[in-house]
Amino acid sequence: MDANIVLEKIEGMVEPHIAIWDDAFRILITGILSTRTKDEVTDRASLRLFCRFPTPEKLSKGSPSVVEELIKPVGFYKHKSHDVIETSKIIVMKYGGKVPDKMEELLELPGVGRKVANIVLSEGVGKYGLAVDTHVQRISRRLGLSTSDKPEETEEILKRKIAKERWNEVNSYFVEFGKQICKPINPLCDRCSLRNVCKYWRDHENSR
Numbered sequence: 001m002d003a004n005i006v007l008e009k010i011e012g013m014v015e016p017h018i019a020i021w022d023d024a025f026r027i028l029i030t031g032i033l034s035t036r037t038k039d040e041v042t043d044r045a046s047l048r049l050f051c052r053f054p055t056p057e058k059l060s061k062g063s064p065s066v067v068e069e070l071i072k073p074v075g076f077y078k079h080k081s082h083d084v085i086e087t088s089k090i091i092v093m094k095y096g097g098k099v100p101d102k103m104e105e106l107l108e109l110p111g112v113g114r115k116v117a118n119i120v121l122s123e124g125v126g127k128y129g130l131a132v133d134t135h136v137q138r139i140s141r142r143l144g145l146s147t148s149d150k151p152e153e154t155e156e157i158l159k160r161k162i163a164k165e166r167w168n169e170v171n172s173y174f175v176e177f178g179k180q181i182c183k184p185i186n187p188l189c190d191r192c193s194l195r196n197v198c199k200y201w202r203d204h205e206n207s208r
């Protein structure tokens, strides 16, 4: 099935995931904190962090041990404490306090990979981005939209298959669809309107 129609069908099943922040700096820092950490834990950690350090200038002067205490228990909190402070320093010194709006520049920031960079582009700075996280990767494979197990390849495949003006919608809808219906374990296929075109469903039909 056309990937654009897949996206429309998913939009018919769930509301989009709503990010906790809407400014580029907070989206970026929350993205760095989010790696291998549940959304609820990340969101609470970012709330504590921004109450104390609300701007790049303030966070760039933060003490690593204080930041560590604020962001615990996110995974790899010591490493991430270093990354968010160093990223803030670069934003202040190199970009005048403004989050850069180019993929190459974002990828140079400590702790920032393609997923976080794409989220900043699409949700923070008004550009196009297609962020492939664990939900987007799993759902794309199950539906046969991507055969790759590498998120960066899935990103390229989806970008070729989905109209550019819709890239920014993919992550927020796929994330919510992955949480509510196409769950990692025991997906709720009986509630899914994509069942008839789903590779995973076909492959597992006989085991039900």
Ligand code: SF4
Residues within 6 Å of the ligand: 142, 143, 181, 182, 183, 187, 188, 189, 192, 193, 194, 195, 196, 198, 199, 200, 201
């Ligand atoms: S049919 Fe099942 S596995 Fe396939 S997309 Fe729907 S919920 Fe996911």
